[in-house]
Amino acid sequence: MKGQTINLQLSTTRKPKPQSDQLIFGRNFTDHMFTMDYTEGKGWHDPQIIPYQPISMDPASMVFHYGQTVFEGLKAYVQGERILLFRPEKNFQRLNISNDRLCIPHIDEEFALEALEELINIDHEWIPKEEGTSLYIRPFVISTEPFLGVAPSRHFKFMIILSPVGSYYSEGIKPVKIGVESDYVRAVKGGTGTAKTGGNYAASLKAQESANLKGCAQVLWLDGVEKKYIEEVGSMNVFFKVNGEVITPELNGSILDGVTRSSIIQLLKHWNIPITERKVSMEELYQAHKDGLLEEAFGTGTAAVISPVGEFVWEGESVVVNGGETGPLSKKLYDTLTGIQTGLVEDPFGWVKEIQKIKSYV
Known part of the structure; x- marks a missing residue:
């Protein structure tokens, strides 16, 4: 080639x-x-x-x-x-x-x-x-x-x-309502969850359709074995801010290694904000909510960059995050990353590549 x-x-x-x-x-x-x-x-x-x-x-x-x-x-x-x-x-x-x-x-x-x-x-x-x-x-x-x-x-x-x-946000960044999926699964270790292949997305449509009928914008996927641990939200990676620490599910063989995900992790480390990649269960998240420690939640991906979560619906319970409003960290991450992408904010990581206009095409 x-x-x-x-x-x-x-x-x-x-x-x-x-x-x-x-x-x-x-x-x-x-x-x-x-x-x-x-x-x-x-x-x-x-x-x-x-x-x-x-x-x-x-x-x-x-x-x-x-x-x-x-x-x-x-x-x-x-x-x-x-x-x-x-x-x-x-x-x-x-x-x-x-x-x-x-x-x-x-x-x-x-x-x-x-x-x-x-x-x-x-x-x-x-x-x-x-x-x-x-x-x-x-x-x-x-x-x-x-x-x-x-x-x-x-x-x-x-x-x-x-x-x-x-x-993506024609009227400004707004939190969304998410349904926790308990029947269907997105992927399992050893499957194709770490690949961007069409079958993964076709298999997600039924759960997405069900979530929409319940008034939810997206699906929160749990692991395919125990249906206990959080994996992704819709087609995005997911992050939670709990008691000052940011937590995201670790790459386990079924979670896609998102470019935006890795960028967010580097940004948080650059800002000296605690960030941990590990297993996180829905039970743990619900308990953090009950204890008043769940501060923010957001998805990350190419299309939206940052998609704040305002509410989770899990087993008939409503888990409202930050009063249903966009959290300050979510907003800062969105503004900074989109600013770097568009050349308006300094890029300390060398992420942005400028295309050289070398020819004129008629």
């Missing part, structure tokens, strides 16, 4: 760009996309940037039948004339971790980042400039071999598509 030249086929007609105040997450896509194919014995080949378009696939392509696919999610931001990415190398590293779990050949992480930068250079005018907006980036791999047999595919397609997205 290294040393390969990306073939460019630029669109002759450009799509109209939506207004920033009309952006819906994941509904609008830019003019171009990156694609690359894998063939056993040949490796990854034919990298190209082409006009955004449907792809033609055999109905027997293995991704349709056995779900051999992985994906990532990250964002690009505009600050003045600068285009910024937040820790993109971490996303491509994690893509390869997912690839390994799903028996997909590794991609060259450095080349993938170069391809992404060139794609963004071409479609940089699609990056919205208003506060809270960004360009969502979706790299993914699908198995394309036409074969109805349960075995690793021998052919794959790696793609990157881009989508301008609005502010």
Whole structure:
């Protein structure tokens, strides 16, 4: 893959760009996309940037039948004339971790980042400039071999598509109500919980639907063995501030190693705020609430960055956090991390990567 030249086929007609105040997450896509194919014995080949378009696939392509696919999610931001990415190398590293779990050949992480930068250079005018907006980036791999047999595919397609997205909190950051899930489980150690693969998310939809019917915005997942220990909230990692200490479930083989999660942990250590990664049960959390020690709770992820939790519903009990309001630590983390991502706050960690505008595309 290294040393390969990306073939460019630029669109002759450009799509109209939506207004920033009309952006819906994941509904609008830019003019171009990156694609690359894998063939056993040949490796990854034919990298190209082409006009955004449907792809033609055999109905027997293995991704349709056995779900051999992985994906990532990250964002690009505009600050003045600068285009910024937040820790993109971490996303491509994690893509390869997912690839390994799903028996997909590794991609060259450095080349993938170069391809992404060139794609963004071409479609940089699609990056919205208003506060809270960004360009969502979706790299993914699908198995394309036409074969109805349960075995690793021998052919794959790696793609990157881009989508301008609005502010996650159009009316300001607001806490959400969470239902603790007691029937369904998200993942178990040894499963695919540490990989970003489509099946994980498809399996979560039933519990999410049930939570919505009960007036909850998301699901709090418990472990898949004892259904006792907290793992994630929706598709986000989760943190709790209890009596001055921040606690987050430890990575145990079923919890996704979130880029935002690791960034939050580093920020808290930088601020000398106690942070512990360990098992935490719902019983412990409920007792902390009864004792008046549960100060804040929040989820972390690419889309929302920080999503405060105002209430948990568990076994018919209501566990209200911080009076249902956003806590000061949650707000500080949100403001600081989004500030670093957009270049408005000093980055002491070297997380932000600036894309160099090296070409002019017409």
